Amino acid sequence: NFASIRLLHYAPVTSKPENGLFACGAHSDYGMITLLMTDENPGLQIQTQTGEWMDVPPSSIDDGLFIVNLGDMMERWTNGLFRSTVHRVLTSGDRDRYSVPFFYEPNFDTRVECLDVCCSPDNPPKYPPTTSGQHLLDKYKQTHADFKPQG
Numbered sequence: 205n206f207a208s209i210r211l212l213h214y215a216p217v218t219s220k221p222e223n224g225l226f227a228c229g230a231h232s233d234y235g236m237i238t239l240l241m242t243d244e245n246p247g248l249q250i251q252t253q254t255g256e257w258m259d260v261p262p263s264s265i266d267d268g269l270f271i272v273n274l275g276d277m278m279e280r281w282t283n284g285l286f287r288s289t290v291h292r293v294l295t296s297g298d299r300d301r302y303s304v305p306f307f308y309e310p311n312f313d314t315r316v317e318c319l320d321v322c323c324s325p326d327n328p329p330k331y332p333p334t335t336s337g338q339h340l341l342d343k344y345k346q347t348h349a350d351f352k353p354q355g
Contacts, residue, residue: 206309206336211302214247218297227301228293233275234343235309236336240271242303251290260291277309277339280331283322312337
């Protein structure tokens with residue numbers, strides 16, 4: 205299995221979504237599952253199925269709570285039954301904000317295909333089979349498709 209942890213710092217800069225200024229823009233995590241611990245400062249938002257943004261209360265180790273984000277790989281395995289969590293971060297500008305995401309992925313060569321219980325003749329698989337590693341590589345490649353080195 206593959207696991208990584210990041211320590212994220214958001215500077216005290218005021219987010220202005222109407223002007224395209226975010227502490228972290230809207231995205232979903234590529235992998236299977238993310239466990240997230242934050243400091244006491246609000247800012248994390250998730251997008252509802254109707255496209256609205258909803259605040260997520262901060263969670264800290266003192267509360268014994270973690271935020272759980274399902275990733276794109278989980279959506280793929282469940283044929284869309286469980287959707288990956290689109291989220292973003294807004295900051296108020298009056299203080300620093302910290303969060304600690306823990307990303308957990310299966311082995312690089314683990315087969316990722318629709319689970320039998322998540323498909324049927326009336327609901328065929330929406331995604332072709334792949335592997336965990338290839339899924340992640342494809343996502344990274346897609347993210348950086350527009351990158352053109354200066355030179």
